[in-house]
Amino acid sequence: MNINEIVSLFTSYDSVNRSYFLSLLSLYLTIYARDTYTVDTDEVAAPKKLRAYNEIQHRVAGKLSATIIDDVKCYPDDVFIKLLFEIAEHAQCADELKSALNRSFEVVNRRIEIT
Secondary structure (H helix, E strand, C coil): CCHHHHHHHHHHCCHHHHHHHHHHHHHHHHHHHHHHECCCCCCECCHHHHHHHHHHHHHHHHHHHHHHCCCCCCCCHHHHHHHHHHHHHHCCCHHHHHHHHHHHHHHHHHHHHHC
């Protein structure tokens, strides 16, 4: 799925499903962020990636908050998605971002099919 397809699918969701999607995205990103840790230590093996995940999480949380209250002053959807990819590409974690996005889309789409 390319960026335009991601934006198109995300914008097709109503606010409830957008919020659900963003919460899932946040969840899946934390799983990938764990891979930056050194096992059984307090050390960080990939600090650049960990900082990128933190910045991406910050953007996702902000978008989630804005979506919940229907705040039109937040980043437009296309800018938001592109920004996430810019951050991820800079830290070489764009594949993980794509995976987290895809997993989130799968869950939301299953929910939509059921309801």
